Amino acid sequence: MVNEKKIQIKQVTDVTVKFAGDSGDGMQLTGSQFTDTTASLGNDLSTLPDFPAEIRAPAGSLAGVSGFQLHFSSSDISTPGDSPDVLIAMNPAALKVNIKELKPNALIIVNTSAFDAKNLKLAKYDSNPLEDDSLQGYNVIPVELTKLTMEALKGTDLSIKEKERCKNFFALGLMYWLYNRPVANTITWLETKFKNKPKFLEANKNVLMAGYYYGEMTELFTTKYEVLPAKLPKGKYRNVSGNEAVAIGLITASLRSGLPLFLGSYPITPASEILQELSKYRNFGVRTFQAEDEISGVASAIGASFAGNLAATNTSGPGLSLKTEALGLAVIAELPLVVVNVQRGGPSTGLPTKTEQADLLQAFFGRHGEAPLCILAASSPADCYWSAIEASRIALKYMTPVILLTDGYLAFGSEPLRIKPFDELPEIPVRFKVNPDDFHPYSRDENLVRPWAIPGTPGLEHRIGGLEKKHIYGNISYEPDNHELMINLRQQKIEKIADDIPDLVVEGDQSGELLILGWGSTYGAIREAVTRVKENGYNVSQAHLKYLNPMPKNLGSVLKNFKKVLIPELNLGQLALLIRNKFLLDVLQFNKVQGQPFKVSEIENKLVEILGGKNGK
Amino acid sequence: MENNNVNTINVPEVKYTPKDFASDVDVKWCPGCGDYSILAQVQRTSPDFGVKKENMVWISGIGCSSRFPYYMNTYGFHTIHGRAAAIATGVKLANPELQVWVATGDGDMLSIGGNHFIHACRKNINLKIVMFNNKIYGLTKGQYSPTSEKGKVTKSSPYGTVDYPFNAIKLATGSGATFVARTMDRDPKHLQEMLSRAAKHNGLAFIEIYQNCPIFNDGAYLPLTEKETKPDNVVVLEHGKPLVFGANKNKGIKLDGLNPVIIDLEDGKNSINDCFVHDELDDNPTRVFLLARFTDIPGFPTPIGVFRQFHKTPYDIDLMNQIDFLTEKKGKGSYEKLMFTENTWEVA
Ligand SMILES: Cc1ncc(C[n+]2csc(CCOP(=O)(O)OP(=O)(O)O)c2C)c(N)n1
Ligand code: SF4
Numbered sequence: 001m002v003n004e005k006k007i008q009i010k011q012v013t014d015v016t017v018k019f020a021g022d023s024g025d026g027m028q029l030t031g032s033q034f035t036d037t038t039a040s041l042g043n044d045l046s047t048l049p050d051f052p053a054e055i056r057a058p059a060g061s062l063a064g065v066s067g068f069q070l071h072f073s074s075s076d077i078s079t080p081g082d083s084p085d086v087l088i089a090m091n092p093a094a095l096k097v098n099i100k101e102l103k104p105n106a107l108i109i110v111n112t113s114a115f116d117a118k119n120l121k122l123a124k125y126d127s128n129p130l131e132d133d134s135l136q137g138y139n140v141i142p143v144e145l146t147k148l149t150m151e152a153l154k155g156t157d158l159s160i161k162e163k164e165r166c167k168n169f170f171a172l173g174l175m176y177w178l179y180n181r182p183v184a185n186t187i188t189w190l191e192t193k194f195k196n197k198p199k200f201l202e203a204n205k206n207v208l209m210a211g212y213y214y215g216e217m218t219e220l221f222t223t224k225y226e227v228l229p230a231k232l233p234k235g236k237y238r239n240v241s242g243n244e245a246v247a248i249g250l251i252t253a254s255l256r257s258g259l260p261l262f263l264g265s266y267p268i269t270p271a272s273e274i275l276q277e278l279s280k281y282r283n284f285g286v287r288t289f290q291a292e293d294e295i296s297g298v299a300s301a302i303g304a305s306f307a308g309n310l311a312a313t314n315t316s317g318p319g320l321s322l323k324t325e326a327l328g329l330a331v332i333a334e335l336p337l338v339v340v341n342v343q344r345g346g347p348s349t350g351l352p353t354k355t356e357q358a359d360l361l362q363a364f365f366g367r368h369g370e371a372p373l374c375i376l377a378a379s380s381p382a383d384c385y386w387s388a389i390e391a392s393r394i395a396l397k398y399m400t401p402v403i404l405l406t407d408g409y410l411a412f413g414s415e416p417l418r419i420k421p422f423d424e425l426p427e428i429p430v431r432f433k434v435n436p437d438d439f440h441p442y443s444r445d446e447n448l449v450r451p452w453a454i455p456g457t458p459g460l461e462h463r464i465g466g467l468e469k470k471h472i473y474g475n476i477s478y479e480p481d482n483h484e485l486m487i488n489l490r491q492q493k494i495e496k497i498a499d500d501i502p503d504l505v506v507e508g509d510q511s512g513e514l515l516i517l518g519w520g521s522t523y524g525a526i527r528e529a530v531t532r533v534k535e536n537g538y539n540v541s542q543a544h545l546k547y548l549n550p551m552p553k554n555l556g557s558v559l560k561n562f563k564k565v566l567i568p569e570l571n572l573g574q575l576a577l578l579i580r581n582k583f584l585l586d587v588l589q590f591n592k593v594q595g596q597p598f599k600v601s602e603i604e605n606k607l608v609e610i611l612g613g614k615n616g617k
Numbered sequence: 618m619e620n621n622n623v624n625t626i627n628v629p630e631v632k633y634t635p636k637d638f639a640s641d642v643d644v645k646w647c648p649g650c651g652d653y654s655i656l657a658q659v660q661r662t663s664p665d666f667g668v669k670k671e672n673m674v675w676i677s678g679i680g681c682s683s684r685f686p687y688y689m690n691t692y693g694f695h696t697i698h699g700r701a702a703a704i705a706t707g708v709k710l711a712n713p714e715l716q717v718w719v720a721t722g723d724g725d726m727l728s729i730g731g732n733h734f735i736h737a738c739r740k741n742i743n744l745k746i747v748m749f750n751n752k753i754y755g756l757t758k759g760q761y762s763p764t765s766e767k768g769k770v771t772k773s774s775p776y777g778t779v780d781y782p783f784n785a786i787k788l789a790t791g792s793g794a795t796f797v798a799r800t801m802d803r804d805p806k807h808l809q810e811m812l813s814r815a816a817k818h819n820g821l822a823f824i825e826i827y828q829n830c831p832i833f834n835d836g837a838y839l840p841l842t843e844k845e846t847k848p849d850n851v852v853v854l855e856h857g858k859p860l861v862f863g864a865n866k867n868k869g870i871k872l873d874g875l876n877p878v879i880i881d882l883e884d885g886k887n888s889i890n891d892c893f894v895h896d897e898l899d900d901n902p903t904r905v906f907l908l909a910r911f912t913d914i915p916g917f918p919t920p921i922g923v924f925r926q927f928h929k930t931p932y933d934i935d936l937m938n939q940i941d942f943l944t945e946k947k948g949k950g951s952y953e954k955l956m957f958t959e960n961t962w963e964v965a
Contacts, residue, residue, distance in 0.1 A: 040962045229964075238961045248955055255952050262711055264703075282943040284950030287710050287936065292736040296703035299696070299733075303676070303707025306694055307715065311707070329697050419961070422952045455692035455708065455715050458671045463640070463687050465695030466679075475642065476687070 007216075008223045009180065013074045015227055016081030017175070019168075020067040020098050021090025021111075022059055023052055026168040031068025033172055037185040038072045039239045039416055042229030045072040046381075046524065047239075047414045048080035053353045060114075060122035065097045074228040078380065078524030080413060082599040086178075088171050090114060090145070092123035099138075107139045109174065111167070113146030141220050145170050152210035153203055162200075166207040173211025180226045183208055236419045242381040242410035243270070245417060246314070246340055247277035249388025251284055254310050256389070257396055257428035262287045262309040264300035266319060269352045270408040271342035274314040294319035298326040298339070305335040306464075308432065308454035310392055314340035316408075317359055318349065324367055327401055329466045331371040331490065334442075334450050336395035340388070343407040345595040354595030355408035357520050358571035363403045364549060364578070370487050372494040374402040375549040379523035381410055382417040387546065393428045398497055399449050405548075407570075409597045410521045436460055441474035447500075448493040495550050504552040508534075508541035511561035514611060517587075519545040519575050522568055522598055529603035538611045545575070556583055566590055566610060568603055633664035640690040646681060651802035651828035655749060656688055658808040663689075666816040668716045675718045676705040678725035680756045682749035682828070685720035699729030702737040705744050713933040716816070719746040723764040724754045727783050731763075738792035738821055743931040745815045745822045748785065749802075751830035752837050759833035771833075786909040786924055789823040790902045795931075796822035797905065797924040802829060803842035807853070807921060814923060820931045841919055854908065854922030859892030862918045869893075870917075877907060879917065900927040 017034070019027045028049055035047050050067045057064030071081035086107045089095040091114040102108070115130055129135055130142060149167040156163070169186075176183050187205060194201035215221055240248070254261035265275040265288065279288040287309070291297040298313045305311035315323065320341045330337045343359045345351025363375045374394050378387035384406050391402040433439060433451035436459030442450050453460040462474065470477035471485055506515070508530070518526045523544050530542045543558060545551065559565055559579070567576045568590040576589045590606050592598060638660045646652045666673070673691040677683035679698035686693030692715075696704050701719045709717045719726075726734050726748050737744060753771065754760045760773035764785065768777040789797045796818040800811040808826065815822035827838045840846045852862040852870065860870040861882070869880045869892035880887040896904065905924045911917040948954070 036960055039960070042962070042964055232964045234964055236957065236961050236963050238956065238958060251950070251955055252952065255950075255955070260711070262707065264707060281950060281955075282940050283947040284955065285940055285944070286950075287940075289706070289710060291703065291706075292732050295700060296706070296733055296736070299700040299703035300707035300710070302696075303694075303704035303709075304711035305707070306704070307674075307708045307711035309707075309711040311711070325697055326700065333694070419956045454712075455674045456672055456712060458669070461671060461691050463642075463689075463693035463695065465686070465693075466697055467695065 005217070005219065006222070009226055010223050011226050011228065013227065014071070014077070015073070015086065015179070015225065016069065016071045016084045017086045017088070018067055018069045018084040018098055018101075019088045019171070020065055020094035021088075021168070022093065023057060023064045023066045024059060025066070025090045026165070027066045027068050027090070030168045030172045031070055033186045033189065034175060034181075035070055035239060035414065036189070037176070037181050038070070039237070040185055041181065042232065043072040043074065043227055044077050044230035044232055045070060045239070045415060046077055046080045047071070048409070049412050051353070058122070060091055060093055060119045062093045062097055062123060065093050067094070067098065072227055074230050076230060076232070078527050079600060082601055088175065090167070090171070092119045092125055092129070095129065096123045096125065102138065104137060105139060107141065108135065109141045109143055109171070111145035111171070112142040113144045143174070143214070143220070148210065148214060149207050152207050156199065156203055158199065158203055163203070166203055169204050169207040170211035170214070173208040174215050177212045177215030178221065178224050180224055183212055232416070233418060237416040238419060239414050240381055240385060240417045241273070241412055241414040242378065242384040242406050243273035243342070243412070244277055245381055245384035246388045246404070246406065247274050249385040250278065250310070250312055250338065250392065251281055251286060252385070252425065253389045253392030253428055254284065254286070256425055257310055257392065257430050259308065259310040259396075259430060260285045260287060262289070262301060262304035262311045264289045264291050264297040264304070264311070264313045266291050266294045266297045266315065268294070268316045268319050270344055270411045271314050271316045271319070271340065273411065274340060274342070294322040295326060298323040298337075301337055302326060302330050302333070302335060305330070305337050306333070306455070308452070308456075310338075310396065311336065312338040312340065312392075314342065316342045316344045316352075317346045320359060320362060320366070327373065328367045328369060328371045330401040331367070331373055332466055332468070333464050334399045334490070335401070336399055336452075337401040338388070338391045338395050339401055339403045340391075341403055341405050342411045343405060351595040353408065355521065355597055356570050356593065356595060357405075357407060357522070358574065358593065359405065360519075360548065360571065360574040361577070363405060370491065372491050372549070374398070374400055374494055374497055375405065376402060376546055377405040377520040377548055378410055379520060379544055379546060381413050381415045383523075383546075384410055385417055389426060389428075393426055394497060394500075396428055396430055397449070397500070398447060398493060399452060400494065405520060407521050432457065433460060440472045442469050443472045444489070447496055448489055498550040498553050501547045501550070501552060503554040504543050504545065504558055506541050506543045506558055509539060510541070512539055512541060513562065514540045514564045514566060514607070515559065515562035516540055516542050516566045516568065516603075516607065517545065517559075517575075517579070518542070518568055519548060522570065525598040525600050525603055526568060528600040529607060532600065532604050533607045533611070536608075538608065540607055540611065548575075551582070559583055559585055564588060564610065566606070568598060568606070570597070629669040633670060635660040635664065637670060638663040638690050640688055642687050644688050645684070647832050649829075649831040650681070651751065651830065652682060652685070652749060654802040654805060655747070655808065655826055655828065656685065658805050659689070659747075659812060662809045662812045662816070665813055666716065672715050673718065674705075674708055674715050675720055676701050676708060677720040678722070678730060680722035680725045680754070681830075682720055682722040682755070683725060699725055700733060701725065702730060702733040702744065702746065706737060706742050709743055709933050710936060713743070713937055717744050719744055721746065721748050722755065723748060723750040723752060723785070724762045727763045727785060727788065735788070735792040738789055738794040738823065740932045741793065741795055741820045741929050743820055743933050745818075745824075747812075747815075747824050747826060749828040750785065750825050751828045751834055753830050753834035755830050755833055784909055784912065785825045787906060790905045790909065790925065794823045795820035795929050796926045798823070799825045799827070799921045799924070801827040801838060801842060801921060803838070804921070811923070814926070818926060820929060850918050852911070852918040852920050854895045854897070854920050854924065856895060856897045856923070859889050859894050861889065861892060872907070875907065877911065877914070877917070897923045897926050899925065
C-alpha cells in the first residue's frame with residue numbers, strides 16, 4: 001500500500017499552524033514539542049498559546065478550548081501569524097472557536113472520533129459541521145484520532161483513560177510527517193520525561209510513530225510540505241517566552257554585575273512565571289521571596305537594594321498600583337530597582353489573561369509628587385531578555401528604579417533568542433563606596449548619581465529615608481530651595497540617561513510621507529504590516545521606542561522628517577498623548593483595546609487607508 | 618548554622634561605648650516623650666549586642682517612633698508607613714550577616730503594617746522588631762490607634778471609640794513569633810534586659826514597649842509605672858519563677874483550669890507553691906495566651922518580660938542553606954549553564 005501512494009513534497013516559505021483542543025488534551029505540550037523540533041531545524045518562528053481563562057472549564061465546552069499557534073518560516077518573521085493555514089481540531093468546540101480565524105482554503109485536520117452528539121451539543125452546534133456544508137471552502141481531513149490511538153495501544157496495560165490521553169501524540173506524529181520534521185527530538189524528550197515510567201514512554205512513542213506512519217499510509221494526504229531553514233544570523237539559539245526571557249535576563253545581569261539577584265514578588269497573571277522561573281535558580285544564588293502582597297514584594301526588593309543586591313520585583317497592573325507608594329520611596333532614596341510590569345487588560349481585575357498596553361501613563365505618572373524614573377518597553381519575547389539586562393544596567397548605573405513594561409502577549413509568546421558570548425554582553429560595572437574619606441550619601445558624580453554605600457561597610461554608617469534630603473549631605477531638610485534643587489536633580493539625573501542610550505533607528509526612508517511609531521509588543525505586527533504595504537508599492541518608515549523615559553535624543557528630529565506620524569497602541573492613545581505634549585505634534589492614532597494584539601492586516605489596512613492614493617499608487 | 622547566637626561571627630574586636638551608637642543629629646521628640654528613654658537604653662545596650670556597628674541596621678516606617686534610625690550612628694532607613702518589616706526582610710535576606718532592627722509604632726506595625734507583621738512572624742524572619750506602643754497616633758497628632766482601649770476619646774473619636782483593640786502579644790504569638798516580650802519606657806533596666814535578649818535571639822524577636830506620649834495620650838501607663846502603684850499592677854515574668862506581685866510580693870496568680878485567679882499569699886489558704894510557674898521555653902502558645910489575656914481582665918496585673926522564646930530555624934538561614942545545598946548539588950551557576958540548555962541549537 002505504501003508504495004502505491006505518490007507523495008508530492010511542496011516547498012512553502014511560511015506556515016501558521018494551530019493546535020486546538022480541550023484543556024485536558026495536552027495542546028500546549030503538543031505545540032511546544034512541535035516548536036522545539038521546528039526550532040532545531042533552523043526555521044525562524046514565533047508562537048502564541050491561548051489558554052482558557054478558567055482553570056478547569058467543563059470538558060468539551062467552548063470555554064474550555066486551549067490553543068497553541070505557531071508561525072514558522074524559512075525567512076525572518078516577527079509575529080505568530082494572523083490566521084492559521086492549518087488547524088488541528090481535537091473536538092467540535094476547538095473547531096468552532098478557531099474556524100473564523102482560519103485562512104480561506106485552510107487545512108483542517110479534525111478528530112472525527114470526538115464529533116459525537118454530546119460534544120456537538122457542548123460546542124453549541126445544531127448539526128454536525130462535518131456533515132453539513134458549513135466547512136465548504138476549507139480542506140477538511142477527517143481522522144479518527146482517538147480511535148486510531150486506541151488501536152495503536154491495543155494490548156498495552158494502560159487504562160482506557162490513559163490510552164485516550166496519548167492522542168495528542170498521534171496528532172503530533174501526523175504533523176511531523178506532514179511538515180517533514182524528524183521525531184527524534186520528541187523521543188528524546190519522552191525518554192527523559194518518562195525515565196521511570198517505561199509503560200508511558202512506550203505508549204507515547206508508539207502513538208507518536210503511529211501518527212507519523214498514518215500520514216505516510218493513508219490516502220488522505222497526497223502532499224507533504226517542507227519549510228527550509230531560515231537564514232538567521234550565525235550563532236547559538238534557544239527558544240524563549242517573554243516571561244522566561246525576563247527571568248534569565250535578570251540572572252544574566254546578576255552574573256554580569258557580580259551582584260546576587262533578589263526578587264520580591266507576589267503571584268499575579270500573567271507575571272507569575274517570572275517568579276516561578278527564578279525560583280529554580282538557587283544554585284545561581286538567586287533569592288526569590290514570595291511576599292505576602294505586592295507591597296511587600298517591592299518593599300523587600302528596596303531593602304535588598306539598600307543592602308547591595310541587584311533587586312527586582314515583578315507584577316501586573318493591579319500589583320503595580322499597590323507598589324506605587326514604595327516606588328516613590330525608591331525614587332527619593334535613589335536606590336537601584338528593576339520593576340517588571342507584565343501589562344494585562346485593565347482597569348481593576350479587567351482581563352487578567354489578556355494583553356494590553358494601557359499602563360504606560362501609570363508608569364510615567366502613577367506616583368504622587370515629582371517622581372521620575374526610567375521606563376523601558378520590550379518589543380518581542382527575545383527582546384524581553386535584552387530589556388531585562390538593560391533595565392538592570394541602567395538601574396545600577398544611575399541608582400534609580402526602572403520600570404520594564406512587557407505584556408501578556410510577550411509573556412506567553414515565544415521566539416528564538418540568539419545567545420551572545422558572555423564577553424559581548426553589555427558591561428554592568430558596580431562600584432560600592434568603601435572609602436570613608438569625604439563620604440556624603442547624596443553627593444553626586446558627573447551623571448548626578450549618588451554613591452552606593454551598603455550596610456556592612458565600616459565607617460560609612462549613614463541614614464537615608466523618604467523625607468526630603470539635604471543636597472550632598474542627605475540629612476533631613478525642609479528648606480524650600482533645597483527641595484526644589486533636589487526635585488530638579490532627580491529629574492535631571494533621569495534625563496541624563498538619554499546620553500547613554502542609542503538613537504532611535506528608522507527602518508526605511510529617513511524622511512517622507514508617513515512614519516509609523518510604536519512601542520512595546522506591537523513591533524512584530526507593525527513590521528510585517530510595513531513589509532506588506534511596501535511590497536504593494538507604498539512607502540512608509542518604521543521606528544520603535546524601547547526607551548520611553550527618557551526618550552532617545554534624536555526622536556524630535558526623526559518625527560520632523562515625516563509629514564505624518566501614526567502611533568498604533570493597544571490603549572486609547574497614551575504614547576500619542578506623550579508625543580503630542582512633548583513635541584507639539586499632531587500625531588495620528590490607531591487604537592485597539594480588545595485584550596488582543598494587533599493583527600498584521602489591521603495595521604496594513606490602516607496604513608493603506610492613510611496612504612491611499614498617494615505615494616506610489 | 619544551627620547556632621543560637623547567630624551573631625557571634627560578627628563579634629567586634631573593639632569595645633564600643635554607648636556614645637559610638639549616637640548620631641550627631643538633634644533628637645526632636647517632644648520633651649518628656651517616652652521615646653527618649655528607649656533611645657537611651659538602645660544606645661546603652663548596643664555595645665553588648667555582639668555585632669560590629671557597621672553590621673547593625675535600623676529600619677523604620679513612619680511615625681514619631683520611626684524617626685528612631687536617624688539618632689543611631691548605624692546604617693538606617695526611614696521608609697514608608699507600615700512597610701518597615703517588609704523592607705527589613707529584604708535587607709536581611711540580601712545580607713544575612715546584618716543584625717536588622719525595626720523601630721515602629723503601634724499604628725505603623727499593627728494597623729497599616731499588620732499584614733507584613735504577621736507574615737514576618739510566621740516566616741520567622743530574623744528581625745528584631747521594637748514596637749513603641751503609646752496607644753495613639755502621635756505623628757498625625759492624636760487619633761486613636763489599633764491598641765487604643767475601647768471607648769477612648771481622641772481627636773477622631775470625640776464620643777469614644779467603638780472598636781476593640783489589638784493585643785500585640787497575642788497577635789505576635791498567634792502569628793508564630795519565636796521571641797515575644799513586653800517592657801516599658803519607664804523601666805530602663807528591664808528595657809535593657811529585653812533588648813539584650815532580643816539581640817541574642819536567633820529568629821524573629823518582638824518587643825512591645827509601653828511608651829508614654831505626653832502630648833496626646835499622657836499617663837496611659839501611669840498605674841504601671843508609678844512607684845506606688847506599679848507593684849500591684851505589674852507582674853514580672855521570669856523563666857521558672859512563680860507569678861508573684863504586690864508591694865510585699867503578697868499576691869500570686871494560680872490557674873483554675875484554664876482561668877487565671879489572683880490569690881492572696883498571706884491569707885493562709887494559698888502558698889507560693891500554688892502559683893503559676895512561668896515557662897518561656899514552652900513552644901505551646903496556650904500559656905502565653907493565658908498570660909497575654911491579663912491586660913484584658915480588670916484587676917489583673919500587666920505582665921512584662923519574655924512571654925516566650927523558642928527555637929525554629931529562621932527564614933534567612935533556611936534560604937541560605939537551600940542555596941548552599943543546591944549550589945553543591947548542581948554546581949555553581951554560570952552563564953553557560955544558564956543559557957546553553959538542552960534546547961539550544963546552532964545556526965552555522
Ligand atoms: C500611607 C500613609 N498613610 C498615612 C500616613 C500618616 N501617618 C503617619 S504616622 C501615622 C501613625 C503613626 O502612629 P504610630 O505608628 O502609632 O506612631 P507614633 O507616631 O505614635 O510613634 C500616620 C497615620 C502616612 N505617612 N502614610
Ligand atoms: S507626639 Fe507623642 S509620641 Fe510623638 S514625639 Fe511627641 S510625645 Fe512623643
